[in-house]
Amino acid sequence: MTIQAITQPTAQLSNSQLMLADLEKVLITEEQIEERVKELAKEISNLYDPDEEITVISIINGAILFTADLVRNLPGQVRIDCIRVSSYEDETSPVNGPKISSTLTLDLANRHVLLVDDIIDTGNTISKVYQYVLDMDPASIRTAVLLEKKARRKVAFEIDLVGFQIPDEFVVGYGLDYAQRYRNLRCIGVLKTEQQQGN
Numbered sequence: 001m002t003i004q005a006i007t008q009p010t011a012q013l014s015n016s017q018l019m020l021a022d023l024e025k026v027l028i029t030e031e032q033i034e035e036r037v038k039e040l041a042k043e044i045s046n047l048y049d050p051d052e053e054i055t056v057i058s059i060i061n062g063a064i065l066f067t068a069d070l071v072r073n074l075p076g077q078v079r080i081d082c083i084r085v086s087s088y089e090d091e092t093s094p095v096n097g098p099k100i101s102s103t104l105t106l107d108l109a110n111r112h113v114l115l116v117d118d119i120i121d122t123g124n125t126i127s128k129v130y131q132y133v134l135d136m137d138p139a140s141i142r143t144a145v146l147l148e149k150k151a152r153r154k155v156a157f158e159i160d161l162v163g164f165q166i167p168d169e170f171v172v173g174y175g176l177d178y179a180q181r182y183r184n185l186r187c188i189g190v191l192k193t194e195q196q197q198g199n
């Protein structure tokens with residue numbers, strides 16, 4: 001960025017401000033997310049010995065932003081890998097079952113694994129990845145999700161660390177998308193119904 005760009009007064013709206021107009025309501029503000037992510041990182045670090053390395057597995061794309069902020073608040077060594085699971089296409093309800101479409105590159109045998117996802121809804125996605133990781137003989141597996149919707153749970157699955165409980169509404173922002181958009185919104189909110197139609 002040039003000095004001129006920094007000093008120029010800007011009348012431009014941020015991308016968040018523009019996307020806010022598409023929301024029916026904000027459920028969780030940027031500040032609330034930031035504060036809770038820091039608390040979660042503390043809770044996580046209390047679960048491990050200080051010298052224990054954590055292998056963080058991020059379920060992408062949804063968990064990208066949450067993972068990035070979470071790991072930067074963890075005090076010790078972490079390794080990061082990603083797994084891609086598709087369950088929601090461009091719709092607001094699940095199609096078929098979740099599919100692991102891109103797998104891990106790190107070896108997890110005897111490692112302490114922390115599975116990170118944006119949201120648990122039916123429980124299908126995280127339980128599928130949990131089983132997949134379990135088959136790789138890790139020393140331990142723990143799970144952290146930013147959001148939990150209890151209302152539509154289909155699989156009995158206890159998450160170790162949950163950021164926020166939310167009502168049964170389709171949310172976007174902070175990694176969560178609608179038709180691949182709104183992931184870069186800094187808060188989490190419910191889209192207006194008229195925004196849930198076109199692509």
Ligand code: 5GP
Pocket residue numbers: 059062087088094098117118119120121122123124125126169170171172176177178
């Ligand atoms: P589950 O398999 O537990 O039903 O759903 C988990 C996945 O579905 C999440 O990783 C997320 O990608 C997607 N999902 C569930 N609820 C919502 C929601 O309200 N908004 C968005 N954008 N994605 C959701």
Ligand code: MG
Pocket residue numbers: 059060061062063117118119
């Ligand atoms: Mg997801």
